[in-house]
Amino acid sequence: MNTIPTPAPQDAATPIVIVGHVDHGKSTLIGRLLYDTDSLPEGRVAQIIESSKKRGLTVEWSFLLDSLQIERDQGVTVDSTRIPFKLGKRQFVIVDAPGHRQFLRNMITGAADAEAAVLVVDANEGAQEQTRRHAMLLRLIGIRHVIVFMNKVDIFNYDQKKIEAAERDITALLHQLEIEPTVFVPASAREGDNMASRSDKMPWYKGPTLTEALAAVPAPSSRADLPLRLPVQDVYRFDTKRIVVGRIERGRIRVGDEVVIGVHGAKARIASIESWHTAPQVAAVAGQSVAVTLEPDVIPDRGDFLFPADHAPLRAARIRTRLFWLRQEPLRVGESFRLRLATAEHQVTVAAIDSVVRLEDLTEHPAEEVPPEGFAEITLAVSETMLFDPFVPGTADGRGVLVDRNQQIVGGAPLIGVAESVAGRNAIHPTGSAVSLWDRAQAKGHRGGVFWMTGLPGAGKSTLAREAENRLFARGIDVSVLDGDTLRAGLCADLGFSEADRRENVRRAAAVARILAESGQVVIVALISPTVADRALAQQIVGEGFHEIFIDTPQATCEQRDPKGLYAAARAGKIEGFTGVDAPYEAPEKPDLRVGTTDASRDETAARLAVYITDAIRLDATAQRQTS
Amino acid sequence: MDDLDQLEAQSIFILREAYRKLKPLAMLWSLGKDSNVMLWLARKAFLGRVPFPVMHVDTGKKFPEMYKFRDEYTKKWNLELLLGDCPPVEEIDPTLPPAARSAARKTAGLAAMIDKYKLAGVIAGIRRDEQATRAKERVFSPRGSGHKWDVRNQPPEFWDQYATPHEAGVHVRVHPLLSWREIDIWRYIEREGIPLVDLYFSKEGKRYRSLGDQDITSPIESNASTVAEVIAELETSRTSERAGRAMDHESEDAFERLRVAGYL
Numbered sequence: 001m002n003t004i005p006t007p008a009p010q011d012a013a014t015p016i017v018i019v020g021h022v023d024h025g026k027s028t029l030i031g032r033l034l035y036d037t038d039s040l041p042e043g044r045v046a047q048i049i050e051s052s053k054k055r056g057l058t059v060e061w062s063f064l065l066d067s068l069q070i071e072r073d074q075g076v077t078v079d080s081t082r083i084p085f086k087l088g089k090r091q092f093v094i095v096d097a098p099g100h101r102q103f104l105r106n107m108i109t110g111a112a113d114a115e116a117a118v119l120v121v122d123a124n125e126g127a128q129e130q131t132r133r134h135a136m137l138l139r140l141i142g143i144r145h146v147i148v149f150m151n152k153v154d155i156f157n158y159d160q161k162k163i164e165a166a167e168r169d170i171t172a173l174l175h176q177l178e179i180e181p182t183v184f185v186p187a188s189a190r191e192g193d194n195m196a197s198r199s200d201k202m203p204w205y206k207g208p209t210l211t212e213a214l215a216a217v218p219a220p221s222s223r224a225d226l227p228l229r230l231p232v233q234d235v236y237r238f239d240t241k242r243i244v245v246g247r248i249e250r251g252r253i254r255v256g257d258e259v260v261i262g263v264h265g266a267k268a269r270i271a272s273i274e275s276w277h278t279a280p281q282v283a284a285v286a287g288q289s290v291a292v293t294l295e296p297d298v299i300p301d302r303g304d305f306l307f308p309a310d311h312a313p314l315r316a317a318r319i320r321t322r323l324f325w326l327r328q329e330p331l332r333v334g335e336s337f338r339l340r341l342a343t344a345e346h347q348v349t350v351a352a353i354d355s356v357v358r359l360e361d362l363t364e365h366p367a368e369e370v371p372p373e374g375f376a377e378i379t380l381a382v383s384e385t386m387l388f389d390p391f392v393p394g395t396a397d398g399r400g401v402l403v404d405r406n407q408q409i410v411g412g413a414p415l416i417g418v419a420e421s422v423a424g425r426n427a428i429h430p431t432g433s434a435v436s437l438w439d440r441a442q443a444k445g446h447r448g449g450v451f452w453m454t455g456l457p458g459a460g461k462s463t464l465a466r467e468a469e470n471r472l473f474a475r476g477i478d479v480s481v482l483d484g485d486t487l488r489a490g491l492c493a494d495l496g497f498s499e500a501d502r503r504e505n506v507r508r509a510a511a512v513a514r515i516l517a518e519s520g521q522v523v524i525v526a527l528i529s530p531t532v533a534d535r536a537l538a539q540q541i542v543g544e545g546f547h548e549i550f551i552d553t554p555q556a557t558c559e560q561r562d563p564k565g566l567y568a569a570a571r572a573g574k575i576e577g578f579t580g581v582d583a584p585y586e587a588p589e590k591p592d593l594r595v596g597t598t599d600a601s602r603d604e605t606a607a608r609l610a611v612y613i614t615d616a617i618r619l620d621a622t623a624q625r626q627t628s
Numbered sequence: 629m630d631d632l633d634q635l636e637a638q639s640i641f642i643l644r645e646a647y648r649k650l651k652p653l654a655m656l657w658s659l660g661k662d663s664n665v666m667l668w669l670a671r672k673a674f675l676g677r678v679p680f681p682v683m684h685v686d687t688g689k690k691f692p693e694m695y696k697f698r699d700e701y702t703k704k705w706n707l708e709l710l711l712g713d714c715p716p717v718e719e720i721d722p723t724l725p726p727a728a729r730s731a732a733r734k735t736a737g738l739a740a741m742i743d744k745y746k747l748a749g750v751i752a753g754i755r756r757d758e759q760a761t762r763a764k765e766r767v768f769s770p771r772g773s774g775h776k777w778d779v780r781n782q783p784p785e786f787w788d789q790y791a792t793p794h795e796a797g798v799h800v801r802v803h804p805l806l807s808w809r810e811i812d813i814w815r816y817i818e819r820e821g822i823p824l825v826d827l828y829f830s831k832e833g834k835r836y837r838s839l840g841d842q843d844i845t846s847p848i849e850s851n852a853s854t855v856a857e858v859i860a861e862l863e864t865s866r867t868s869e870r871a872g873r874a875m876d877h878e879s880e881d882a883f884e885r886l887r888v889a890g891y892l
């Protein structure tokens with residue numbers, strides 16, 4: 001019997017998620033839908049009736065989905081379920097999501113890849129907390145096609161006025177979230193009104209039934225015509241070939257195409273598309289998991305994007321994201337995670353909480369922390385420059401996910417754009433060890449910083465620096481001093497006193513100071529740094545956390561003190577280019593702190609300095625700066 | 629891309645994630661149609677190779693045809709085969725109904741192999757449409773102490789990001805076929821020409837739709853003797869695939885209890 005034709009190719013199933021507040025009838029809707037469309041295997045209904053009876057219920061359609069004992073005993077869905085479902089020729093996957101607040105993570109697991117959502121609202125109760133939360137999540141995960149299912153209208157006898165009033169409330173709520181519901185279906189899941197067939201109890205309703213609304217959901221749009229994004233999943237070495245594998249997230253590749261690789265930007269051509277047990281391939285499109293060889297044979301890393309030179313992703317080290325936080329504890333500034341984006345993983349620190357959504361009215365407010373399972377806009381500081389595309393619904397772009405040290409997902413973070421630098425300054429971007437920066441700051445009880453002392457030779461920089469160091473150290477502050485003379489004896493021993501060498505001396509001091517500050521230390525730099533340009537360079541290198549301190553001692557006093565006998569030597573012509581004698585000193589116009597040394601004792605001055613520094617490195621000083 | 633291309637691409641993506649993230653890794657090969665499809669997909673993912681061992685947890689009660697198939701294709705496909713056996717039924721929880729108790733031997737055998745090879749990942753060919761508690765599974769399903777499935781507390785999983793814990797004593801069950809339906813499996817077998825044990829095809833009006841242990845699996849009435857005929861039969865069938873598996877029907881919670889304890 002070889003007459004049976006091979007079934008024709010079918011389109012992929014369209015996933016539809018059913019969401020809404022607990023007990024508003026999601027599982028019932030699905031169970032009833034499967035029953036009404038004759039989609040259940042033999043014997044299944046009998047099983048459901050038996051399980052219902054056992055619990056003293058008539059027919060609990062939700063038991064078709066709620067298969068776990070706890071779900072049936074408690075009458076609540078715990079985890080999401082996906083069931084294949086066919087309407088005519090079209091395949092769907094219906095996803096039952098739990099409505100109980102405690103199972104939000106399971107709701108997202110079910111909803112995140114849906115093409116459309118049915119928001120189930122008990123028309124008697126109207127929108128409840130999880131209705132709002134789920135609606136918010138639909139927006140954050142990028143589901144734009146929303147069908148509102150007004151359930152349980154049997155309870156108020158299919159009353160048109162009441163139904164329309166409930167509809168107005170939900171419309172207002174969704175508009176606030178910029179969701180345009182495609183249709184409202186007044187229905188009773190339990191009684192089967194307006195599910196698979198038109199209800200005769202609501203003759204005034206002319207819109208579609210649920211099945212008609214589902215059939216009208218558009219098929220997923222193709223990603224094949226967008227510019228290429230191929231995130232590298234792995235690199236294999238098989239026999240003599242190096243093979244780069246990954247799934248094309250959008251666009252297409254052809255043998256011979258030139259691609260740019262990752263943040264480093266090396267270029268290569270697709271030399272071949274490798275496969276097993278298929279016809280030889282010269283092209284592949286979005287959605288396919290491919291294996292390619294590159295020419296030249298560069299070695300990309302997992303996480304590198306392959307993309308076309310004329311359509312590069314954005315690059316940034318500070319990124320704004322919308323966050324749906326999935327932990328039961330609050331989230332605060334300074335916490336560190338791994339940010340997964342496609343196959344890439346980056347170290348990130350929460351640099352700022354820009355706003356938090358208040359669930360009662362879905363408005364955004366400034367806040368110190370993101371509440372458990374809350375929604376917020378936050379800024380992430382990445383330990384290195386990364387590539388990303390902003391989040392666009394219906395694509396895989398910008399689908400950031402935060403994971404903890406145990407590789408457990410703790411939140412979704414759709415990436416929305418590049419974050420501005422703090423206060424127009426060159427902010428400190430945590431490099432390499434973002435974790436330790438914040439962790440150490442918290443452990444130490446203070447943050448790092450650079451206190452750059454400038455002043456004439458003999459002004460008292462080194463002495464004051466050492467005095468302040470002593471005082472700060474005594475208070476448990478992790479402090480060190482970079483002194484000009486010490487540096488010249490070691491790190492800068494190769495440098496002379498030409499203009500170029502002086503500048504290099506400043507550059508090295510600033511670079512070292514920055515590294516120390518980023519590791520959480522308080523660094524006091526004592527360096528003449530005579531020109532405005534020198535100090536501007538230092539500030540530019542250090543970035544945020546740079547403080548210019550002017551040790552303002554009149555030249556006459558310096559010369560009179562002359563602790564190292566240098567003024568005398570310079571006056572005698574034994575030293576050339578000595579600052580204050582035959583080289584200029586440009587005093588800072590507006591230093592962060594000016595310290596005179598002539599009318600107070602050395603102790604008093606050092607104490608003043610220590611107070612200034614302690615204030616500047618307080619942890620809450622950080623938070624203020626970060627959120628401004 | 630049609631639906632089979634899409635399922636194939638997603639399964640390959642999952643297999644490559646598992647290979648990258650979970651070491652050591654092994655694939656369960658029960659010799660049935662689903663695990664043959666899974667093995668085939670692995671060869672697609674790794675260009676003809678299977679870069680990890682395949683495991684057969686042998687209850688000792690499989691059909692002779694299955695053992696023959698195993699030995700033949702281990703050679704043909706150049707597989708690294710790990711074999712494990714199962715404890716006698718007397719050592720299994722006596723409160724389970726008889727067929728479930730018999731099936732639970734496999735859980736114990738599997739647990740012993742996972743411990744023996746210190747596996748971080750085990751790839752298994754279960755599907756959501758087989759059974760209502762399997763419908764609640766994750767693609768990457770971490771199993772903590774005692775290999776228990778903590779069904780009330782599964783990790784979030786979305787946007788193709790999977791939980792990949794690196795903790796001692798925790799392994800991850802990886803399910804690359806979770807989204808496939810029975811008919812998809814058969815259509816893919818047809819498209820790719822994947823070999824199967826001939827117990828799946830009708831002899832004297834009967835065939836096996838699902839293959840478990842000999843004593844707790846029964847054949848269905850069917851005249852389908854080719855893959856195409858099986859597909860045609862499934863398109864009109866109203867009975868469920870596991871109808872012939874005794875342990876699914878003994879009590880409402882039997883299957884859930886088996887799975888929580890580490891059954892597939």
Ligand SMILES: Nc1nc2c(ncn2[C@@H]2O[C@H](COP(=O)(O)OP(=O)(O)OP(=O)(O)O)[C@@H](O)[C@H]2O)c(=O)[nH]1
Nearest residue numbers: 022023024025026027028076077099152188189190
């Ligand atoms: N009167 C009436 N009751 C309904 C209707 N639909 C559902 N119910 C009842 O509402 C209760 C909750 O239904 P479920 O389907 O379990 O609710 P759910 O939204 O799936 O709940 P969770 O999944 O736990 O969030 C059950 O007792 C249903 O019988 C309806 O149209 N009319």
Ligand SMILES: [Mg+2]
Nearest residue numbers: 026027076077
């Ligand atoms: Mg439910």
